[in-house]
Amino acid sequence: MARVEEIIDSYGCERHHLIAIMQDVQAEFKYLSPQVLELIAQKLDIGVAKVYSVATFYENFSLEAKGKYIIKVCDGTACHVRKSQPIYNAIREYLELEEKQKTSADGLFTLETVACLGACGLAPVVTVNDQVHSKMSPELAIELLDDLRKEEAAHDRD
Amino acid sequence: MAKGIMYIDGQRVPFDGEPNVLSVIRKAGIELPTFCYYSDLSVYGACRMCVVEDERGKIETSCSMKPRDGLSIRTNTARLLQHRRMILELLLASHNCSCTTCEKSGDCRLQELSMRFGVRRVRFRDSREESTLDDSSPAVVRDPSKCILCGDCVRMCEETIGMGIIDFARRGYNMRVSPAFGRKLSETHCISCGQCAAVCPTGAITVYNQIGKAWRAIHDPQKRVVVQIAPAVRVAVGEAFGLPAGQNVLDQLVTALKFMGVDEVYDTTFGADFTTIEESQEFLARLEKGGPFPMFTSCCPAWIKYLENENPKYLKNISTCKSPMEMFASIIRKHYQEKDAEDGRTTFHIAIMPCTAKKMEAARPQFYHNGKPDVDVVLTTLEIINMIKESGIQLPQMELESPDLPFGLGSGAAVIYGSSGGVAEAVVRYCLPDKSKNTLRELQYSALRGNESIREATVQVGEREIKLAVVHGLINAQKLLKEIDEGTAYYDLVEVMTCPNGCVGGAGQPYGLKQKKQDRAAGLYAADRAAPFKRAEKNPVVRDFLKNYTDEERHELLHVSYTD
Amino acid sequence: MTATKLTREQLKVRQMKAKRALEAQHRQVLICAGTGCIAGGSLNIYDRLKEACEKLGVQVQVSLLHEDGEVESPSKGKELHLKKSGCHGFCEMGPLLQIEPDGILYTHVQVEDCEEIIEKTLVKGEVIQRLLYQLDGVTYAKHEDIPFYHKQHRIVLENCGTTDAEDIDEYLAKDGYSAFEKALFEMTDEAICKEISDSGLRGRGGGGFPAGRKWESVRTQPKGKKYVVCNGDEGDPGAFMDRSIMEGNPHSIIEGMLIAGVAAGSDEGYIYVRAEYPLAVSRLKTAIAKAEELGLLGDHILGTDFSFHLHVNRGAGAFVCGEGSALTASIEGKRGMPRVKPPRTVEKGLWARPTVLNNVETFSNVPLIIRNGAQWYRSIGTEKSPGTKAFALTGNVVNTGLIEVPMGTTLREVIFDIGGGIKDGKKFKAVQIGGPSGGCLTEEHLDMPMDFDSLKKVGAMIGSGGLVVMDEDTCMVEVARFFMNFTQNESCGKCVPCREGTRRMLEILTRIVNNEGSLEDLDLLETLACTISETALCGLGQSACKPVQSTLKYFRNEYLAHVVDKHCPHCNGRKKELQIDPELCKGCGKCMKQCPMDAISGQIRMPHVIDTEKCIKCGACWGCCPFGAIREE
Structure with a gap:
């Protein structure tokens, strides 16, 4: 929380920086907890409903804790035309995600779709923590996640 | 302010300062439909029901359109009707x-x-979450x-x-x-x-609807149902029966309540006279002691709640007086204690209020005694309208009957409590050393009355010039507090009402815009003019009661602390 | 050491020094550092090249001038200049590496190729054949010969791909900031607005509103705080022109905004960039910091009374923020919901102050116009739509990427000459222009000039410039559904027609795509589209139905295939298995007759069965069964 306060202070507690503040906080903590939003509301002297309202308007803000790796499958036109949906489905299946679930049970992966990343020439693309992987296929995507899982497992053993 | 002639569906319509085309259309007698347009708030422009077509066939919302000389629009073309129907269908889906x-x-x-x-x-299919x-x-x-x-x-x-x-x-x-x-x-x-x-x-x-609870009490022979009616109710309840806003139907309401089975019907103005006296004396005492200033009025429970939640440092500035409803309730509790013991019935107290916050106030622990609230049920004007209609009672046809004694009598100063500025004026009437008719008449023209959301006035009490402020609409009170915080404003006494225009604009009242609220207030000022006595201290019953209370009783019955 | 703030004369000196330094450069290697190529690993290639050069004793320089504005080192004429450039536009072929002055363009470069490039090309001057671009058996060594570039007319994108985007001196070397200098010292605010008006520059963000008129409106507003806002919230799926400019030529935007600041009497500006463009944000921030260092931004610019402060705001993921009033609301830290107009943005924009709001490409054009004059600008493009337009060419086309062509270029030239035609030798069917707010164009529009007005006439719009090419195998109903899904997701939810209407249209379209729609659905679709387009609050809502309306107009038979035949030849039929419910089947035999694959068998008046091995899920049986006995499993 001290760090959150620092971030807010760095913007001079000005209301119009609300979005930038939430972006910075999320960049560090991966999501915005109710406590964080309440603190922001209090320090910027705005209603907490307003802060919640802004946070839920924008796609990029997450009010739920996310996995260590955030996987985004681009569903822009170019990627869609080049079959991004099967990739998304394959990953869902691989992560054993239920209906509205976005984060895998082990807390490692969060799967999202994203509106055009602008890397259309490389379609279909998948990003893992904002690193772009181009010309993906369902198989390549699973391979990628498998590698990450193995890496994590190796880490845990160390 | 723009002035000129517009053409609505081919008809010449003059406009003069209307904020938008929608208002001009409505002025011309066409009730263009809207959901999101509420003239007392900012224009939102989301429901798209008020669309009109201009000469080039361009469709725009009239709520966001500025009147322009020579502007020509149509309000009911085939396209517009089709769009409105579609929007309604989409909403219903x-x-x-x-x-x-x-x-x-x-x-x-x-x-x-x-x-x-x-x-x-x-x-469309119903696919609601x-x-x-x-x-x-x-x-x-x-x-x-x-x-x-x-x-x-x-x-x-x-x-x-x-x-x-x-x-x-x-x-x-x-x-x-x-x-x-x-x-x-x-x-x-x-x-x-x-x-x-x-x-x-x-x-x-x-x-929140409590009609059922009220009916159960009324129908329970073991319960003595005692009702108090707030000032603002009497000038609004008639609206649901085709009477104009501001028409005082207190006496018909009393009869209606009797028909419905209520035992005693009293007037909250009686409680308000206590409030005026207590609050004035407290104010005079503060003047002597030197504060704390400003003293804030305490009638509005939403205002008190606001201070508790958001700005507790000002709680000490709130008058220690209970609200008129709660003062009245404790007096009734005390009054009926013996009687209840005598005849074995329990007194059930219903307060008819223009206000939803009164429901919250009645449930506060401060107003509970022996595990029972002083006011058992608060009914809003809307709820009492429903009950009257349920009973099949035609309110306008009711005989006139005055509220019961001894608690049915209040001063003119108490009736105006229902309008923004009324409480402050009542206190000023008490505090002014010069009680001549002319002085009272002058008060009428002071800033104590009016529609401005923040009004300031000064009156001379003895040596001292008293600075008063009257605020309605809680956001304006917040602005004022900020100024006080920053030291840019100073007041001795501030009256705050959360709702726009005060209690006449309460949320328990029938739907109404600014004009309706002002009409209701005018009805209250008319009642004041007709009242046999204008000042709280002239109320003979109140004087009697006060004389008989010990200091301790007086404190216990009429005062409260929100800080403990 | 911090550079001192420049005066007008010092700026000119620095421009000259930079120009000389650039001319003196013996050899430049430009590695594309646009988002696309970075994703392909171009930064690793840069590092490896630098490393390898050092190992091989080739001197490497990375910036044009020293921080103090002096020439890096006495030029020996031998060293190699290694640069990270902006996007070349030819993302399909990335990572790209260009060698100047030879003009060689290497495609699909890998880290492993670095040593070879140095040894062969840079040291010995040999061209590596396998890294060159090939098309139809022809190998193209030089950048400008490649058909993809040949027909283009790059003025806004000129510097993208040829300069180091992070080096302000490279921009200065190419006459950067001289337009601003001219505007500031030699032109009145009125004259600037007039010049922009005369040039006929129209907003590149969508509607094509004359930029000069907009500036003039803000200029003539009463004095006081005014803002200049750059819309970099390029949200159309499949469009990335603005991103490339922000990444590859950020100073041109800053310069354009500065000129707007002088013209409109504003001292503060904001660039609103989509959250999905982190590289653009960092390039812009670097560029702003550099410009501030040199005194081109900040207080008392170039020693005058003119001050201008520029901020970068990151979007947070809301397409609707591309709409002007939603964008300003977002800058103010609010929900990005459009508001009703009037008042217009030029009267009450950001913080209810008069605001010049243009998009990235528009601002990028401004320095060119001021420098070269309105007449020069008018010589490009068409009379009503002068200048060029950048398009993002994607979809089923051979060459995808970023292109810039004069306004009025035909679709045929774009798709077949620049784009190299349809992929895999398929037939052209349609192109979606202007993203989810645009419409589709078909064969009959191939020779129509693309400019603001011609496109508007046929129910499409340039929008921000996305061009998605679709081949004969594409189901246009599915395309309409895709775009409707997009707008529906991105609707802010404020006004009823857009919030509720797009949702219902999506429901209907989904039903139709799944062969479950009815003819009544088509009518409902059209009525809904009419209400939404005529009553929605903002441009996003009003144009949300364009893809549906234009596909209904040009490809109605495909809708009918879904609705009446219950079978679309493009959609691989139904995706789910079909079965006959024995309880409901009366054994009438209708389905058996309809089935093109003889997959249904059964005796009359006995329940029939579908052989799932033979079934192609065309749905013919489903459409003809009078008892509704055929079910999807």
Whole structure:
């Protein structure tokens, strides 16, 4: 929380920086907890409903804790035309995600779709923590996640 | 301010300072439909019902259009009607259409307009997400399944009340009106003013209904049902029966209540006279002691709740007087104690109020004695209207009957409590050393009366020039507090009413815009003029009671502390 | 050491020094560092090249001038200049590496190729054949010969791909900031507005509103705080022109905004960039910091009374923020919901102050116009739509990427000459222009000039410039559904027609795509589209139905295939298995007759069975069964 306060202070507690503040906080903590939003509301002297309202308007803000790796499958036109949906489905299946679930049970992966990343020439693309992987296929995507899982497992053993 | 001639559906219509084309159209006698246009709030432009067509066939909303000389528009072309019908159909498709059992049935704008535009079929599938009813608030009930997202409540809560308790969450088809984190209202800092319900065009936010509880008491022979009626109620209740706003129907209401089975009907003005005296004496004492200033009036429970939740450092400035309703309630509690013991019945106290926050106030622990609230049920004007209608009573045809004695008598100063500035004026009338008729008449023209949201006045009390402020609409009180905080403003006495125009604009009153609220206030000032005595201390019954109370009793019955 | 703030004369000196330094450069290697190529690993290639050069004793320089504005080192004429350039536009072929002055363009470069490039090309001057671009058996060594570039007319994108985007001196070397200098010292605010008006520059963000008129409106507003806002919230799926400019030529935007600041009397500006463009944000921030260092931004610019402060705001993921009033609301830290107009943005924009709001490409054009004059600008493009337009060419086309062509270029030239035609030798069917707010164009429009007005006439719009090419195998109903899904997701939810209407249209379209729609659905679709387009609050809502309306107009038979035949030849039929419910089947035999695959068998008046091995899920049986006995499993 001290760090959150620092971030807010760095913007001079000005209301119009609300979005930038939430972006910075999320960049560090991966999501915005109710406590964080309440603190922001209090320090910027705005209603907490307003802060919640802004946070839920924008796609990029997450009010739920996310996995260590955030996987985004681009569903822009170019990627869609080049079959991004099967990739998304394959990953869902691989992560054993239920209906509205976005984060895998082990807390490692969060799967999202994203509106055009602008890397259309490389379609279909998948990003893992904002690193772009181009010309993906369902198989390549699973391979990628498998590698990450193995890496994590190796880490845990160390 | 723009002036000129417009052509509406080919007819010449002059305009003069109207804020938008919609107002000009309505002035011309065409009731263009709207959901999200509420003239006392900012223009939102979301429901798109008020669309009009210009000469080039361009369609625009009239709420956001500025009147222009020579402007020519059509309001009812085939395209416009088709669009309105489609918008209604779209709204109905996502709306919980259990109309017959809805609290708002018969008074719902969506229902009314769907009927008006002949929408008889909805061609879309019902694909609403399940939502839960929030009945956690003592004042209002939120049913998100009936919300059409017009945002009136959001703007009201933010722009007029300054609380921002509810706001839009999420976006697009998933957009909802909700407190932060989807919490229940009881988990927020909501002050129960109920203005959100007052502007809601559908049944999405309604006043917490306690009619059943009232009927049960009335029908229970073991209960002695005692009713008090607040000033603002008498000038609004008639509206539901075709009478103009501001017409005082207190005496018909008394008869109606008797028909319904109520035992005793009293007037809250009686309590208000106590309040004026106590508050004035407290104020004079503060003048002697030197503070704390400003002294804030304590009649408005939503205002007190606001200070508790958001600005507790000013709680010490609040007058220690209970509100008129609660003063009255303790007097009645004491008065009927012996009688209850005698005849074995229990007194059941119903307060008819223009206000939803009074429901919250009645439930406060400060006003509980022996495990029982001093006021058992608070009914709003709207609820009493429903009960009268349920009984089949034609209010305008009722014989006139005065409220019962001894608690049926109040001063003119007490009647004007229902309008913004009334409490302050009552206190000034008490405090002024010169009580001549002329002085009183002069007060009429002071800033104590009026529609401005923040008004200032000065009066001379002895050596001292007293600075007063009268504020209505809680956001204005917040502004004032900020100025006081910053040291840019100083006042000795500040009257605060949360609702716009004071209690006449309370959320328990029938739906109404600014003009209606002002008409109601005018009705109260007329009642004051007709009153046999104008000042609280002239009330003979009140004087008698005060004489008989010991200091201790007086303190226990009439004062309260919100800080412990 | 911090550079001192420049005066007008010092700026000119620095421009000259930079120009000389650039001319003196013996050899430049430009590695594309646009988002596309970075994703392909171009930064690793840069590092490896630098490393390898050092190992091989080739001197490497990375910036044009020293921080103090002096020439890096006495030029020996031998060293190699290694640069990270902006996007070349030819993302399909990335990572790209260009060698100047030879003009060699290497495609699909890998880290492993670095040593070879140095040894062969840079040291010995040999061209590596396998890294060159090939098309139809022809190998193209030089950048400008490649058909993809040949027909283009790059003025806004000129510097993208040829300069180091992070080096302000490279921009100065190419006459950067001289237009601003001219505007500031030699032109009145009125004259600037007039010049822009005369040039006929129209907003590149969508509607094509004359930029000069907009500036003039803000200029003539009463004095006081005014803002200049740059819309970099390029949200159309499949469009990335603005991103490339922000990444590859950020100073041109800053310069354009500065000129707007002088013209409109504003001292503060904001660039609003989509959250999905982190590289653009960092390039812009670097560029702003550099410009501030040199005194081109900040107080008392170039020693005058003119001050201008520029901020970068990151979007947070809301397409609707591309709409002007939603964008300003977002800068103010609010929900990005459009508001009703009037008042217009030029009267009450950001913080209710008069605001010049243009998009990235528009601002990028401004320095060119001021420098070269309105007449020069008018010589490009068409009379009503002068200048060029950048397009993002994607979809089923051979060459995808970023292109810039004069306004009025035909679709045929774009798709077949620049784009190299349809992929895999398929037939052209349609092109979606202007993203989810645009419409589709078909064969009959191939020779129509693309400019603001011609496109508007046929129910499409340039929008921000996305061009998605679709081949004969594409189901246009599915395309319409895709775009409707997009707008529906991105609707802010404020006004009823857009919030509720797009949702319902999506429902209907989904039903139709799944062969479950009816003819009544088509009518409903059209009525809904009419209400939404005529009553929605903002441009996003009003144009949300364009893809549906234009596909209904040009490809109605495909809708009918879904609705009446219950079978679309493009959609691989139904995706789910079909089965006959024995309880409901009366054994009438209709389905058996309809089935093109003889997959249904059964005796009359006995329940029939579908052989799932033979079934192609065309749905013919489903459409003809009078008892509704055929079910999807």
